[in-house]
Structures are given as C-alpha cells and as structure tokens.
Amino acid sequence: MPELNTIKVDAVIIGSGLAGLLLANELVAAGRRVLIATKGKLLESNTRYAQGGLAAVLKDTVTDSRQAHLKDTLKSGAGLTDAAVAEQIINGGAALVEKLSSLGVHFDKTSAGAPSLHLEGGHTSPRVLHSKDTTGKTIAEGLAAALTAKAADEHDLNRPVIFEDAFALDILHFQATPLAPRVATGVLILTDKGIVSVAATYIVLATGGAGQIFTRTTNPSVATGDGIALAARAGAKLADLEFVQFHPTAFCKEGQPAFLVSEAVRGQGAILVDDRNHRFAFDFDKEGELATRDTVAKAIHQTMLNRNLDSVFLDLRPIGTAEEIESKFPNIVETLKKLGVDATKEVVPVCPAAHYYMGGIATDAKGQTSLVGLYALGECAATGLHGANRLASNSLLEAGVMAMSLAKHINSQSFKAIHYKKNAKLTEAWLAHCRPFAVPTNRDALKSMMYKGAGLVREAKGLTQLQEQLDAISIYKTGIDRYERESANMLLVAKLIAKACALRKETRGGHVRSDFATPNDSAFLHHITFEKGAWRTQSIAAAPFISTERAVSLARP
Structure with missing residues (x-):
C-alpha cells in the first residue's frame, strides 16, 4: 500500500x-x-x-x-x-x-x-x-x-x-x-x-x-x-x-487526430460543401452553417450517408484572402498545415466528433x-x-x-469546522x-x-x-x-x-x-x-x- x-x-x-x-x-x-x-x-x-x-x-x-x-x-x-x-x-x-x-x-x-x-x-x-x-x-x-x-x-x-x-x-x-x-x-x-x-x-x-x-x-x-x-x-x-454534443467540424482524416475547427470560422463566412461542391447545410435548415450544433452535425451525418462519404468539406476561403484567414485563425491554419491541409488554398475534410457533455x-x-x-x-x-x-x-x-x-x-x-x-x-x-x-x-x-x-x-x-x-x-x-x-x-x-x-x-x-x-x-x-x-x-x-x-x-x- x-x-x-x-x-x-x-x-x-x-x-x-x-x-x-x-x-x-x-x-x-x-x-x-x-x-x-x-x-x-x-x-x-x-x-x-x-x-x-x-x-x-x-x-x-x-x-x-x-x-x-x-x-x-x-x-x-x-x-x-x-x-x-x-x-x-x-x-x-x-x-x-x-x-x-x-x-x-x-x-x-x-x-x-x-x-x-x-x-x-x-x-x-x-x-x-x-x-x-x-x-x-x-x-x-x-x-x-x-x-x-x-x-x-x-x-x-x-x-x-x-x-x-x-x-x-x-x-x-x-x-x-x-x-x-x-x-x-x-x-x-x-x-x-x-x-x-x-x-x-x-x-x-x-x-x-x-x-x-x-x-x-x-x-x-x-x-x-x-x-x-x-x-x-x-x-x-x-x-x-x-x-453528448458532437461538434460538427472536427478534422476528419484516417490516422489523424480529430482537431477541432472552430465554429467561429463559419461565423466569419466559411461554408460546408459535399463532394459535388454543393453547399448542403441549407437543405436541412434555413440558418445553414450557422444553425445550432446539433442541427449542423445531423446535416453532415446525413449528407455523408446519402453520398457515401467519409467526410464533408469545410471551405474557409470565403472568409477572405489567405492573409485575412491566417490573421483571424492563426492556430487553426497552422495546425491544419501540420496535418497536411492548407486551409487558405483548399477545403478541409471534416466530420462530427464527441466534444462536450x-x-x-x-x-x-x-x-x-x-x-x-x-x-x-x-x-x-x-x-x-x-x-x-x-x-x-x-x-x-x-x-x-x-x-x-x-x-x-x-x-x-x-470559517467552518472541518470533519477532520x-x-x-x-x-x-x-x-x-x-x-x-x-x-x-x-x-x-x-x-x-x-x-x-x-x-x-x-x-x-x-x-x-x-x-x-x-x-x-x-x-x-x-x-x-x-x-x-x-x-x-x-x-x-x-x-x-x-x-x-x-x-x-x-x-x-x-x-x-x-x-x-x-x-x-x-x-x-x-x-x-x-x-x-x-x-x-x-x-x-x-x-x-x-x-x-x-x-x-x-x-x-
């Protein structure tokens, strides 16, 4: 002991x-x-x-x-x-x-x-x-x-x-x-x-x-x-x-960690697309990418099922220039680069992951x-x-x-007595x-x-x-x-x-x-x-x- x-x-x-x-x-x-x-x-x-x-x-x-x-x-x-x-x-x-x-x-x-x-x-x-x-x-x-x-x-x-x-x-x-x-x-x-x-x-x-x-x-x-x-x-x-809350947009690539890509990027203009480059979130809710997390996570899940996909894709480029994206989200851009994706130039594969209880x-x-x-x-x-x-x-x-x-x-x-x-x-x-x-x-x-x-x-x-x-x-x-x-x-x-x-x-x-x-x-x-x-x-x-x-x-x- x-x-x-x-x-x-x-x-x-x-x-x-x-x-x-x-x-x-x-x-x-x-x-x-x-x-x-x-x-x-x-x-x-x-x-x-x-x-x-x-x-x-x-x-x-x-x-x-x-x-x-x-x-x-x-x-x-x-x-x-x-x-x-x-x-x-x-x-x-x-x-x-x-x-x-x-x-x-x-x-x-x-x-x-x-x-x-x-x-x-x-x-x-x-x-x-x-x-x-x-x-x-x-x-x-x-x-x-x-x-x-x-x-x-x-x-x-x-x-x-x-x-x-x-x-x-x-x-x-x-x-x-x-x-x-x-x-x-x-x-x-x-x-x-x-x-x-x-x-x-x-x-x-x-x-x-x-x-x-x-x-x-x-x-x-x-x-x-x-x-x-x-x-x-x-x-x-x-x-x-x-x-249990599953965050909609966690990095999704086999063998890599489920790195969180903040909801704030969607608030600044980032969009979700499928393999056809179709912006699908509005098919599920009038708020699109800015609906509540449960709604967006379900939209991603259903789209992955419908299209037989391993992930959907988050496009940060509508936020602005590469410099503007990096200025607003330096940690996200840097981490994604280490994971093999340049979010200022290409879409990011994402799918839901357990996030909050x-x-x-x-x-x-x-x-x-x-x-x-x-x-x-x-x-x-x-x-x-x-x-x-x-x-x-x-x-x-x-x-x-x-x-x-x-x-x-x-x-x-x-000050109270402690039950020592x-x-x-x-x-x-x-x-x-x-x-x-x-x-x-x-x-x-x-x-x-x-x-x-x-x-x-x-x-x-x-x-x-x-x-x-x-x-x-x-x-x-x-x-x-x-x-x-x-x-x-x-x-x-x-x-x-x-x-x-x-x-x-x-x-x-x-x-x-x-x-x-x-x-x-x-x-x-x-x-x-x-x-x-x-x-x-x-x-x-x-x-x-x-x-x-x-x-x-x-x-x-």
Missing part, C-alpha cells in the same frame, strides 16, 4: 480548467486555505483547447441584449434548459469578463478599442469574445499564472497548494442517520509520493468532460469523466447523461450537488443551462460564472476495505463500442448490444493502480450514458435516435436522473438538488 499523508484545507478543488483555476484564485484572495489537484499539468484541461471564445453580452444595446442571449440559449436547449439558471449565468457574463481582465486575461479588441465579437452558430448577434482562435489557452494561462504567483510567495502563509500529476481516487462521505443527508468530508488523491487524504469543508469537482470514452473526440487525454464517476460512486444525483452531476447555478459539502463546476456539472444541446461558447461562460458564484458563497460564510477526525476514520476504512471495481479489458475496444453504439446517432438494437458488450468486457480489480482506476471511471460513465440513451426514446438536441426521429414532448419533456443506482424522471420545473440550507443543519453532528 502506498504511503499515506493527510492534509486539512478549507477547499479542495479537483481540476484546473477555467472553473477550478478561477475559484482557487478567488478563494485564496479571500484568505481561504486551498488545495487544487490536477491529474496532468496545471494547463492541461478542456479549457486550454477551447478555440471559439466566451459568449457574453457586456451591455444591452439596440443590436443585442442579455434577453436575446437567453432566447438563443433556450432555443438551442430544445426544451430542457432551466430558464432561471440560464438567466442567472448569462447575467453574470459582464462581471466574469471584468474579473478575468483583472487577473490578466485579455480579449481581442477592434481598431476602435471596442471588444471584438464573433458570430457563432445559434447566436442571433455577434457576442463571442475571443483571443484570436486560442481563447481557452489565453484564459488558462492567465489564471494559472496568477495562481502560481500566489503559490510561489514564500511570505504568504495562505499560499495555495498545487498538486500536478495527481489522481482523485474517491470522495469520502458519511450519513449520520438513514434520514440525514449524505455529507462529503474529503477526497483521496494519488500522487507520486503516495496517497493524500484531504479533509475539507468544500470539495469541488471541476474535472471537465468525458470525450475520451469515444474513439473520435476533440478532447484532450485527461477528459475521461473522472468527476462524474467520483460523484456517482459517492451517491450524488446525476442528470441528462444521454446528452451537457449531462453530468446535477447542481444549482453555484455548483451545489445533492451531497452536503460537494460541489461541481463547469462541464462535469449539469445545471440546466445547456438543456439538450449547448449553445456555442456558453461553456466558458458557465464555468466562469459558476466559479464566481461559488466563491462568493464560500467567502460569505464563516471523521475523514481520518473514513480514510482508514477505505484503505482497509478497498472494494473491487470494474475495469474494461481493453480501453480502445470500449471507445470503439461507444462511438459506434452511442455516437451521434443511436437506435434500440445498437444500444442493447452496446450495454451487453460493456458488461462483457468488464472485469474486477482491486488496488491503487492509476491507469486501472481511470479506466474504471471511463467504463462507469460509458455504462451510464448507454443506459440513459436507451431510456430516452425520442430525438432531442444532441440525443439523436434513428428509431425515434422526432421529439416527443408528451412522453419525454423531462430530465432523466440517476442516483444511488436508481433511474428516475424529473420535471423540468423541479430543482435538481436538495435544499442545502436544511441539509447543512441536519448534517452537523
């Missing part, structure tokens, strides 16, 4: 994307003791790979407003967006941009000094702030620099603790009585020096998505659904697990889960903002506004009775099964077969091997997605069923949730979490 160490902090944050880094900066600035752990390097997250930008209305004008942004978000969400949550997050956009600016993150401006705004699919006005085509990288680097500067200050007794290459094994939790709520007390983290048991008042999951459970994904290697699996094992409520851990707008003390932020959370299909560039908005809301909540609270002794007992019990866990016999097989059976288009026979296949490749292990633990998280999330896809017998947003090709509001205008082994339906009007104020009072010993 690896060496065991213990540590006590006010807040432990798992994940280092926009949500995790911003929350850490805000809590440290307010005098809170913080530990942030990431399983790769501090800059390795889904945030870093976000190209398009951050959707936000900084000020209501005659051409755009927060209400218009809300209307676009509701339309994209296909009936499952929580309007109250969406309004709260959208209204927080201007403050988020101001906060990021104060931490050294700056967005592009026009020659007149005004914010440069892109138009993206599903938006009725240009409102996407950006930093060329590497917006996520700019945000991640700015926030990481601010946090590491605080960590490097040896004179600051409250400097944050940063764990890199650290893997979260499990959330520690207890239930005082059968009627009392479950309380999270800490988290076990595997580091290169052994296991660290971190006791904290606030345990925050900011672990990103789960794209790596599919063969084709735009996500980095760290996106294996860890936070969702941690929450599921702890008994937290999950929601909307069937809704609308489902996840059920929370409110500040990240509170159904467990006292456990929070989830960003992509691993299911707030109801995205509904059945995320509107372009609302992801960074959500992650940032949620982080600011949770920071405000925590910093408004008095209870956490120590739970740690001892976990290590003494390390339960067997299911892992796939072959990760690549799992990813291939998921892409085929629960990819962009699903149907009953394929989903039944998928669930049987996932069970067939499951074997049980014990121990603390990181690769096996990560594989177990992937398998658990894959099984949850497959089951949720089978339960929703309709097509809605990012969930497409070939055997139930249309929405069915009378039977399925609700959320599907999973909690403690049970699947349930939940009204779109119901909050996805328990009353936290009452829960806290019940949970205290």
Whole structure:
C-alpha cells in the first residue's frame, strides 16, 4: 500500500480548467486555505483547447441584449434548459469578463478599442469574445499564472497548494442517520509520493468532460469523466447523461487526430460543401452553417450517408484572402498545415466528433450537488443551462460564472469546522476495505463500442448490444493502480450514458435516435436522473438538488 499523508484545507478543488483555476484564485484572495489537484499539468484541461471564445453580452444595446442571449440559449436547449439558471449565468457574463481582465486575461479588441465579437452558430448577434482562435489557452494561462504567483510567495502563509500529476481516487462521505443527508468530508488523491487524504469543508469537482470514452473526440487525454464517476460512486444525483454534443467540424482524416475547427470560422463566412461542391447545410435548415450544433452535425451525418462519404468539406476561403484567414485563425491554419491541409488554398475534410457533455452531476447555478459539502463546476456539472444541446461558447461562460458564484458563497460564510477526525476514520476504512471495481479489458475496444453504439446517432438494437458488450468486457480489480482506476471511471460513465440513451426514446438536441426521429414532448419533456443506482424522471420545473440550507443543519453532528 502506498504511503499515506493527510492534509486539512478549507477547499479542495479537483481540476484546473477555467472553473477550478478561477475559484482557487478567488478563494485564496479571500484568505481561504486551498488545495487544487490536477491529474496532468496545471494547463492541461478542456479549457486550454477551447478555440471559439466566451459568449457574453457586456451591455444591452439596440443590436443585442442579455434577453436575446437567453432566447438563443433556450432555443438551442430544445426544451430542457432551466430558464432561471440560464438567466442567472448569462447575467453574470459582464462581471466574469471584468474579473478575468483583472487577473490578466485579455480579449481581442477592434481598431476602435471596442471588444471584438464573433458570430457563432445559434447566436442571433455577434457576442463571442475571443483571443484570436486560442481563447481557452489565453484564459488558462492567465489564471494559472496568477495562481502560481500566489503559490510561489514564500511570505504568504495562505499560499495555495498545487498538486500536478495527481489522481482523485474517491470522495469520502458519511450519513449520520438513514434520514440525514449524505455529507462529503474529503477526497483521496494519488500522487507520486503516495496517497493524500484531504479533509475539507468544500470539495469541488471541476474535472471537465468525458470525450475520451469515444474513439473520435476533440478532447484532450485527461477528459475521461473522472468527476462524474467520483460523484456517482459517492451517491450524488446525476442528470441528462444521454446528452453528448458532437461538434460538427472536427478534422476528419484516417490516422489523424480529430482537431477541432472552430465554429467561429463559419461565423466569419466559411461554408460546408459535399463532394459535388454543393453547399448542403441549407437543405436541412434555413440558418445553414450557422444553425445550432446539433442541427449542423445531423446535416453532415446525413449528407455523408446519402453520398457515401467519409467526410464533408469545410471551405474557409470565403472568409477572405489567405492573409485575412491566417490573421483571424492563426492556430487553426497552422495546425491544419501540420496535418497536411492548407486551409487558405483548399477545403478541409471534416466530420462530427464527441466534444462536450451537457449531462453530468446535477447542481444549482453555484455548483451545489445533492451531497452536503460537494460541489461541481463547469462541464462535469449539469445545471440546466445547456438543456439538450449547448449553445456555442456558453461553456466558458458557465464555468466562469459558476466559479464566481461559488466563491462568493464560500467567502460569505464563516470559517467552518472541518470533519477532520471523521475523514481520518473514513480514510482508514477505505484503505482497509478497498472494494473491487470494474475495469474494461481493453480501453480502445470500449471507445470503439461507444462511438459506434452511442455516437451521434443511436437506435434500440445498437444500444442493447452496446450495454451487453460493456458488461462483457468488464472485469474486477482491486488496488491503487492509476491507469486501472481511470479506466474504471471511463467504463462507469460509458455504462451510464448507454443506459440513459436507451431510456430516452425520442430525438432531442444532441440525443439523436434513428428509431425515434422526432421529439416527443408528451412522453419525454423531462430530465432523466440517476442516483444511488436508481433511474428516475424529473420535471423540468423541479430543482435538481436538495435544499442545502436544511441539509447543512441536519448534517452537523
């Protein structure tokens, strides 16, 4: 058994994307003791790979407003967006941009000094702030620099603790009585020096998505659904697990990565064509290439089937001259050249790839889960903002506004006693009775099964077969091997997605069923949730979490 160490902090944050880094900066600035752990390097997250930008209305004008942004978000969400949550997050956009600016993150401006705004699919006005085509990288680097500067200050007794290459094994939790709520007390983290048991008042999951459970994904290697699996094992409520967004335009060439070609290029004039050079997107929707992502992805998929194609083609040349294209999208042009395509001179082969997870851990707008003390932020959370299909560039908005809301909540609270002794007992019990866990016999097989059976288009026979296949490749292990633990998280999330896809017998947003090709509001205008082994339906009007104020009072010993 690896060496065991213990540590006590006010807040432990798992994940280092926009949500995790911003929350850490805000809590440290307010005098809170913080530990942030990431399983790769501090800059390795889904945030870093976000190209398009951050959707936000900084000020209501005659051409755009927060209400218009809300209307676009509701339309994209296909009936499952929580309007109250969406309004709260959208209204927080201007403050988020101001906060990021104060931490050294700056967005592009026009020659007149005004914010440069892109138009993206599903938006009725240009409102996407950006930093060329590497917006996520700019945000991640700015926030990481601010946090590491605080960590490097040896004179600051409250400097944050940063764990890199650290893997979260499990959330520690207890239930005082059968009627009392479950309380999270800490988290076990595997580091290169052994296991660290971190006791904290606030345990925050900011672990990103789960794209790596599919063969084709735009996500980095760290996106294996860890936070969702941690929450599921702890008994937290999950929601909307069937809704995976497949980005329409990922580079599509055998043997090459599914590099994301940002939606912003279509907002600037790029078009989609088939092998006949026919601009087909308008055959499916009057908005053409600027329809919502689910619509464009389905149009590409159907065109590939109709024409027996391995891909369709994205033509950036309508944007302007080669110099103009390179000036607006330098990273995209440079990366595509490395992949063998000069986007300033020729069309780019593209097809859909797993990109973003609308489902996840059920929370409110500040990240509170159904467990006292456990929070989830960003992509691993299911707030109801995205509904059945995320509107372009609302992801960074959500992650940032949620982080600011949770920071405000925590910093408004008095310093609370940490369940240190209870956490120590739970740690001892976990290590003494390390339960067997299911892992796939072959990760690549799992990813291939998921892409085929629960990819962009699903149907009953394929989903039944998928669930049987996932069970067939499951074997049980014990121990603390990181690769096996990560594989177990992937398998658990894959099984949850497959089951949720089978339960929703309709097509809605990012969930497409070939055997139930249309929405069915009378039977399925609700959320599907999973909690403690049970699947349930939940009204779109119901909050996805328990009353936290009452829960806290019940949970205290």
